[in-house]
Amino acid sequence: MPLFWTFLIVLAIAALAFVLGRRGAVARTAGDSRQLHSLPSYYGWYSFILAAVPALVVMIMWIFVQPIVVEMRTVSALDLPEAVSTADQNAAMRQVRTVAMAVQDALASGAMTKDQLAAFATDPAPMGQALRDAGSSMLVTVTPTLYNAVDVYLGTSNMLAWIMTVVIIGLSLAGVFVAISRCRPDFRARNAVEKVTMSILVMASVIAIFTTVAIVVSMVFETTNFFSQHSWIDFFFGTTWSPAFQGQSQLGLLPLLWGTLYISFIALLVAVPVGLFTAIYLSEYATRRMRSIVKPLIEILAGIPTIVYGLFALITVGPLLRDYFAQPLGLGTSGSSVMTAGLVMGIMLIPFVSSLSDDIINAVPQSMRDASLGLGATPSETIRQVIVPAALPGIVGAILLAASRAIGETMIVVLGAGAAAQIGLNPFEAMTTITVKIVSQLTGDTDFNSPETLVAFALGLTLFVITLGLNIVALYIVRTYREQYE
Amino acid sequence: MTERTAGATPRRTSLMQLDARTKSRNAAEARFKAYGLGAITIALLALAMLMFSIFSTGSSAFRQTYATFEMMLPAETLDPKGNRDPAEMAKVTTIGYQNVLRGGLIEAVRSAGIVPDGVADSDITGILSPEAAADLRNRVLANPELVGTVVDIDALAHGRIDGYFKGRVTMQSAERDGNITPQRLQLAQAMTDNGLMAIRFNWGFVTKPDASDQRPEAAGLGVAILGSLYMMLVVLVLAVPIGVAASIYLEEFAPKNRWVDVIEVNISNLAAVPSIVFGILGLAIFINFAHLPQSAPIVGGLVLTLMTVPTIIISTRAALKAVPPSIRDAALGIGASRMQSVFHHVLPLAMPGILTGTILGLAQALGETAPLLLIGMVAFVRDYPDAPPAGLFDPASALPVQIYNWTQRADPAFVERASGAIIVLLAFLLVMNAIAIILRRRFERRW
Numbered sequence: 001m002p003l004f005w006t007f008l009i010v011l012a013i014a015a016l017a018f019v020l021g022r023r024g025a026v027a028r029t030a031g032d033s034r035q036l037h038s039l040p041s042y043y044g045w046y047s048f049i050l051a052a053v054p055a056l057v058v059m060i061m062w063i064f065v066q067p068i069v070v071e072m073r074t075v076s077a078l079d080l081p082e083a084v085s086t087a088d089q090n091a092a093m094r095q096v097r098t099v100a101m102a103v104q105d106a107l108a109s110g111a112m113t114k115d116q117l118a119a120f121a122t123d124p125a126p127m128g129q130a131l132r133d134a135g136s137s138m139l140v141t142v143t144p145t146l147y148n149a150v151d152v153y154l155g156t157s158n159m160l161a162w163i164m165t166v167v168i169i170g171l172s173l174a175g176v177f178v179a180i181s182r183c184r185p186d187f188r189a190r191n192a193v194e195k196v197t198m199s200i201l202v203m204a205s206v207i208a209i210f211t212t213v214a215i216v217v218s219m220v221f222e223t224t225n226f227f228s229q230h231s232w233i234d235f236f237f238g239t240t241w242s243p244a245f246q247g248q249s250q251l252g253l254l255p256l257l258w259g260t261l262y263i264s265f266i267a268l269l270v271a272v273p274v275g276l277f278t279a280i281y282l283s284e285y286a287t288r289r290m291r292s293i294v295k296p297l298i299e300i301l302a303g304i305p306t307i308v309y310g311l312f313a314l315i316t317v318g319p320l321l322r323d324y325f326a327q328p329l330g331l332g333t334s335g336s337s338v339m340t341a342g343l344v345m346g347i348m349l350i351p352f353v354s355s356l357s358d359d360i361i362n363a364v365p366q367s368m369r370d371a372s373l374g375l376g377a378t379p380s381e382t383i384r385q386v387i388v389p390a391a392l393p394g395i396v397g398a399i400l401l402a403a404s405r406a407i408g409e410t411m412i413v414v415l416g417a418g419a420a421a422q423i424g425l426n427p428f429e430a431m432t433t434i435t436v437k438i439v440s441q442l443t444g445d446t447d448f449n450s451p452e453t454l455v456a457f458a459l460g461l462t463l464f465v466i467t468l469g470l471n472i473v474a475l476y477i478v479r480t481y482r483e484q485y486e
Numbered sequence: 487m488t489e490r491t492a493g494a495t496p497r498r499t500s501l502m503q504l505d506a507r508t509k510s511r512n513a514a515e516a517r518f519k520a521y522g523l524g525a526i527t528i529a530l531l532a533l534a535m536l537m538f539s540i541f542s543t544g545s546s547a548f549r550q551t552y553a554t555f556e557m558m559l560p561a562e563t564l565d566p567k568g569n570r571d572p573a574e575m576a577k578v579t580t581i582g583y584q585n586v587l588r589g590g591l592i593e594a595v596r597s598a599g600i601v602p603d604g605v606a607d608s609d610i611t612g613i614l615s616p617e618a619a620a621d622l623r624n625r626v627l628a629n630p631e632l633v634g635t636v637v638d639i640d641a642l643a644h645g646r647i648d649g650y651f652k653g654r655v656t657m658q659s660a661e662r663d664g665n666i667t668p669q670r671l672q673l674a675q676a677m678t679d680n681g682l683m684a685i686r687f688n689w690g691f692v693t694k695p696d697a698s699d700q701r702p703e704a705a706g707l708g709v710a711i712l713g714s715l716y717m718m719l720v721v722l723v724l725a726v727p728i729g730v731a732a733s734i735y736l737e738e739f740a741p742k743n744r745w746v747d748v749i750e751v752n753i754s755n756l757a758a759v760p761s762i763v764f765g766i767l768g769l770a771i772f773i774n775f776a777h778l779p780q781s782a783p784i785v786g787g788l789v790l791t792l793m794t795v796p797t798i799i800i801s802t803r804a805a806l807k808a809v810p811p812s813i814r815d816a817a818l819g820i821g822a823s824r825m826q827s828v829f830h831h832v833l834p835l836a837m838p839g840i841l842t843g844t845i846l847g848l849a850q851a852l853g854e855t856a857p858l859l860l861i862g863m864v865a866f867v868r869d870y871p872d873a874p875p876a877g878l879f880d881p882a883s884a885l886p887v888q889i890y891n892w893t894q895r896a897d898p899a900f901v902e903r904a905s906g907a908i909i910v911l912l913a914f915l916l917v918m919n920a921i922a923i924i925l926r927r928r929f930e931r932r933w
Contacts, residue, residue, distance in 0.1 A: 004875050067777065097777075194825045201739065204731035208753045208799070211792050215763060218770035274525045281522025298529050303915060305853025307886040308540065308908050314893055315901055316539040347532040354529075378511055380518035401758065408760020410856035411886075415893060435762050435856070442769065442860050460766040464759065471758045475751070 006059065006165050010172045014052035017176040021047025025183040038190035046189045047179035049196050055172040062164045070156045077152040079145055087449050096149045098138045099131070100157075103150065106134035120147060219464065222457035230451040235458060241421035241432075243441070243452040251455045253462065255421040259431035263342045263417060264406035266427065270346025272399055275353025280383055282354075283361045302351035306411040313344040313416030325428065332428035334418060339427040341417035345409055349402045356401065360394030360481070361387060393481040400474035404467040410435040434459050540905050540912075546652045547906025550688035550703065551643040553614060553677065557590030559626065561634035570630040583626070584619035587641060600676040605669050613670050613677075615642035617697060617704035642690075643683065645703040645899045647674045651685055654898060691906060695868045696883065696891070702899035705892070707907055709867050713783050713882030714852060716874060720787025721794055721851050726844055728791075729798030736799070737806040738828050757796035764793050765857030773861060780862030783871065784878040789861060790851040797850060801843025805836040838929030845922040849915050855886040863887045885911050 022044030029035040036043070071093060078092055106112035111134035120127040124147035128140060140146070183189065227235070230251060238252020278298065282291050318335035321343075326332040364387050372382040388395070418430025419440065441456040448454075504512070561568065563586060565575050588611040595601055595610050618641035626632050646666035649655035651674075660666045677683035694706025732753075740746040768789035772778045778785050809832045817827035858864075863884050871880035883891070885907065892904040 190823065194823060197825060198735075198739065201731045201735035204728045205735045205740075205749055207728055208732065208749060208756055208796065211756060211767075211795075212752055214771055215759070215767045218767055218775075219763075222770060274528050277522045277525030278529055281519070281526060285519060285522060294526055294530070297533060298526075301529065301533055303849065303919060304536070305855065305886055305911065305915070307853065307855045307889050308536070308912070311889065311893060311904055311908060312536050312539055315543060315905070316535070347529075347536070350529050350532070378515045380515045381511070383518070404758060404760075408762065410760070410762045411890070414856075415890075435760070438762055438766070439856065439859050442766075443862075443864055448774070457766060457770070460763055464763050467758065467760055467763075468755060471755050472751075475754055 002161060002165065003059075003063075006168055007056075009169060010052055010055045010059070013169070013172045013176060014048045017047035017051035017179055018044040020176065021045075021179050021183050024180050025185065025187075025189070028183070029185050035185050037186055037188050038193075042189035042193050043183045043187070045193045046187075047176065047183065049193065050175035050179040051172050052175070053196070054175055055168045058171055059164070059168050062160075062168075066157070066160050066164070069160065070153060073156050074149050074153045077145075077149045092149075095140050095146060096153050099128075099140055099142060099146065099150045100153045102131040102134075102138045103154065106131055109134065121151075215464065219457050219461040222454055223461050225449075226451055226454035226458045229454065235455070239423065241437070243455070249452055251451065253434075253459070255423050256432060256434045256437055256459070257462075258423045259338070259417065259421070260407055260433040260435075262338050262427070262431060263345065263413060263433060264403055266338060266342025267345035267349055267406045268399065268403060270343055271349035271353050271402060274346070275350045275402075276357050276395065278350065278354040279357035279361055280388075283358055284379060284383055284387075298351050298354060301347065302355070304348075306348065306409060307415075309344050309348050310411040310415035313340050313412055317344050318416060321428070329428075331426055332430075334428070334430045336416055336418035336430050337428045338417060338431050341413045342427070344416055345406055345412050348409070348412065349405060352405060353398055353402050356398035357391075357395055360391045360398065360478075363394070363481075364390045391481075393477050397474040397477035397481065400470050400477070404470035404474070407470070408435065408463060408467050410439060414439055434463050438463070540908050543902055544905025544907075544909045547691055547902050547909075548688055549652075549685050550690070551648040551651050551674075551683060551685050553591060553618075553639070553641045553643050553683050555591065555594035555639055555641075555682055556636055557587075557594060557639055558636050559633050560586060564626060565630070565633045570633065572627050572630055575627060575630060575633075578623075580619050580623055583623045584616075587614065587619050587622055587639070590639065591641070594682065595673070595677065598677075598680050598682060600673075600680050600682075602669065602672055602676065605673055609667060609669050610673065612666070613644055613647050613674055615644050615701060615703045617701050618642045642703050643674070644670075645701065645897065647671070647683075648703050649899055650674060651678070652902070654902070691903075692910065695870065696866060696888065697868075698866075699895055699897065702895075702897050702903060705900070705903050707885065707888060707910060709870055710883040710885045710888035710907070711910070712871060713786070713863070713867075714885045716783035716871065716878055716882065717787040717790055717884060718848055718852060719874065720784060720878065721790050721848060722844075724787070724791040725794040725798055725847065725851075729795045729844075729847075730802050730840060732795070733799045733802035733806060734828060734833070737803045738832070739824070753796050753799055757800060760856075761793060761854055762856040762860070764789050765860030767792070768857060768861045779879055779881065781865045781867065781881040781883075782879050783882050783884075785861050786858050786863055786884060787878070789857045790854060793854065793857070794847045794851045797847040798844055801846065802836070802840045805839025805843065806832060808839060809835045835931070838925050838931075842922045842926045845918050845925070849918045849922075852914060852918070853886055853911065855890055858884050858887045859890065864891055866891075885914075 022040050025036055025043035026033050026040050033040050074093065074096055075089060078096070080089060080092060103112070103117065107114065107117070112130065116130070120130075120142070124142040124144055127142040127147065128138075131138065142150075230249070235251055235253055237254065238250055239254050240250040240252050241255050243249045243251060282295060286294065314336070318337070318340040321337065321340055322333065322335045325339075326334070326337065368386055368390060369382055372386040373379070377385070413433045413436050417432060417436060419432050419436060420430045421432045421437070422429070424431070438456045438459050441453055441459075563582060564578055566578075567574055588607075591614060592607050592610050601610065621642065622639070644666065646655050646660070646663065647670065650660075650666075650671050655663070655666065655671070657668045657671060660668045660671055674683055690704070690706050692706065692711065693708045694704065695709045696706065697704035736746065736750065736753075740749075768785060772785045772788055773780055813831050813835065814827050817831045818824065822830065863882075864887055865881060865883075867881045867883050869880070871877035871882045889904045889907045889911070892900040892907065
């Protein structure tokens with residue numbers, strides 16, 4: 001991995017720069033470091049930054065630009081017709097990449113020499129077989145054009161990689177010289193270092209924004225792609241979900257939305273009373289000892305990964321509900337059902353609701369409790385008539401946050417709810433959700449440009465918008481509520 | 487204040503005797519308390535049921551049935567040239583070893599005189615896992631001197647035989663099963679009584695790679711654990727510096743303005759975005775746009791990093807906030823710059839809190855499944871990835887995804903495997919959380 005080695009070399013040069021910069025600055029004061037503007041190590045850090053940062057920035061940019069350049073040159077070598085579609089061009093590029101990868105592997109493992117490779121230039125037909133013999137699993141037949149393209153691809157990649165190594169190491173060394181010449185006693189090294197540190201801090205906090213922007217952009221882009229191939233009326237108002245790979249798919253959101261909301265509703269029906277009462281009991285009635293035992297136990301529920309809940313739904317709750325409720329009542333014969341997923345998701349949400357409500361109940365000022373109790377109210381009357389009304393906005397916020405969790409939950413519904421997209425009221429029937437369909441549409445081996453795959457992005461965007469809306473409202477409510485008592 | 491409404495007679499009450507209203511109020515109080523206790527009971531019961539269900543189905547995955555017998559490894563078939571050179575011996579395929587192994591088993595069983603009447607040789611060999619021959623081959627190739635000597639064989643028994651001893655397979659179900667017959671089960675029982683078959687601790691479950699649909703007995707978590715480890719490495723290297731740097735800026739340096747407000751709202755929203763959305767992001771950006779390889783730990787690690795950063799930011803900010811302002815003031819007072827006061831004084835004091843938050847964020851990332859499904863970690867991977875950094879780009883699996891993968895397979899033996907894998911996952915989480923708690927107890931300071 002030459003890239004990794006380049007990186008290590010740059011780091012080594014930078015470490016050297018640190019020593020040289022620090023020493024140089026101290027030497028210029030004849031060993032009396034009090035004459036320096038900054039502490040000696042700041043001169044070292046300054047040299048380190050000059051040696052490492054520009055080189056690494058160029059390196060990262062190079063990594064992004066290089067594939068584009070390589071691709072451009074390869075495409076021109078491929079000799080594609082003028083009016084080629086992007087999909088065809090991508091397919092051709094993919095072939096080139098597969099073959100190039102196989103060639104690189106074969107060269108690296110020594111199964112093929114460079115001379116052998118060059119010999120294929122006149123007759124590339126047996127090259128595919130040769131690569132397969134060398135252990136590659138690729139199935140492409142190599143044509144002369146493809147051979148050419150692969151040649152250009154590998155040649156350009158190699159050349160650019162070499163140029164990059166030279167440029168980067170050169171930049172790094174140049175940085176060392178500039179730094180050493182600047183490290184004079186009156187140079188304000190600390191201010192310079194702190195400026196760089198500060199910009200690193202700012203960049204780190206902007207990453208959060210970048211992530212959001214990337215989420216939105218990538219999903220909006222693919223969603224518009226989807227709507228250009230499929231009618232948006234069918235997506236938003238269609239009541240049938242039946243992807244068919246011959247085209248003519250019906251991709252209606254409504255059954256998925258119904259399943260999502262139904263399951264979330266049942267989950268909240270379980271989680272809100274249990275979580276709320278748990279929180280109330282723990283904060284108002286429980287002894288210190290009980291609280292110290294029960295609270296961590298309930299928090300264990302919060303730390304369990306959702307795949308565990310999913311398996312629990314699949315192997316325990318589903319069969320249990322089927323054998324003891326659904327079948328005797330004649331309501332269904334399926335282990336995976338709205339009820340299964342809803343119940344298990346409810347269990348998952350209990351600690352979420354209870355810890356949020358716990359915070360909120362504890363934020364109600366003690367004076368209000370004391371006043372109510374002093375007037376002769378029993379503790380339960382105090383809770384029902386004073387604390388809960390006072391905490392209500394916060395509790396509503398907590399419930400909304402829990403709802404957004406439930407809507408976005410994936411593994412429990414994938415394993416517990418089933419895959420049948422339908423609209424119905426029977427909670428013992430299998431239904432499906434938005435998240436289940438995102439997983440099933442994106443995990444198969446499907447063509448990436450078909451509407452059946454792209455619909456997952458539209459579903460993802462829908463999910464994102466719904467949960468974001470709920471979160472914003474909930475966070476707003478919780479925030480204003482907190483300020484009320486602070 | 488003492489004025490009374492005319493005509494109203496004072497109600498005669500006694501503290502000793504409760505009137506109806508007080509009684510009903512007290513009853514309401516008791517009921518309300520019972521609701522609270524009931525809620526706690528439900529929550530704890532659910533936890534107990536969950537744990538019981540996982541442990542009762544999963545603990546048997548750590549034990550596996552082996553046929554144990556002695557046999558001579560014939561040199562003429564396994565090393566025809568007699569040089570004991572592994573490269574030459576590799577020419578003998580697994581089929582060759584299978585024949586040798588089967589012969590050895592038949593001889594061992596027949597000579598013990600425990601074969602019930604009417605049991606054909608094919609029934610005897612049918613109790614072995616198809617994987618057993620491959621295991622033997624690897625063992626011999628690693629140590630060619632074994633050829634020509636008498637060795638102790640530990641051969642994996644067939645998954646159904648294993649299921650019989652674990653109660654999954656019965657004589658009745660065996661009759662309807664194409665992979666097993668009641669005769670083989672009887673033979674296995676007889677072998678166990680005779681010491682030729684034993685259930686032992688199964689290290690292979692934690693170290694071996696996944697196996698195909700037909701061989702649940704050979705499936706292990708090795709590749710998945712390694713993949714998860716690599717991803718945690720990526721998350722640790724990327725998420726912690728980014729998260730800590732962002733929190734330092736937001737908590738210590740950020741001016742109070744609109745722009746910073748946007749960042750803060752953004753971070754709390756990102757923490758609540760469904761994990762699957764991050765999977766879609768990873769698929770669109772890292773795989774379709776940046777052409778990073780599918781099912782590689784690097785992609786999984788990047789996606790999990792984006793997910794974990796908000797969590798780390800939130801806990802780090804809390805830790806920084808807990809350091810009293812007097813520390814900063816004292817540092818500034820003796821001439822430190824703001825940057826120095828933060829990096830030399832505040833940050834070290836906040837370290838335990840930051841570490842705790844980081845470990846909890848990592849634990850959350852370790853159990854995350856949905857985004858990894860979308861970036862192709864579901865693929866069937868049998869080869870161990872190389873050592874990092876190159877190994878970060880090799881295909882690998884991940885613990886939670888491996889669990890999901892196993893739940894999707896037909897053979898019920900994989901349910902046991904999936905539950906066993908969950909036990910491993912929970913053990914990792916337990917260790918991480920325990921470390922977090924110990925750190926907090928040890929180093930937490932109250933000001």
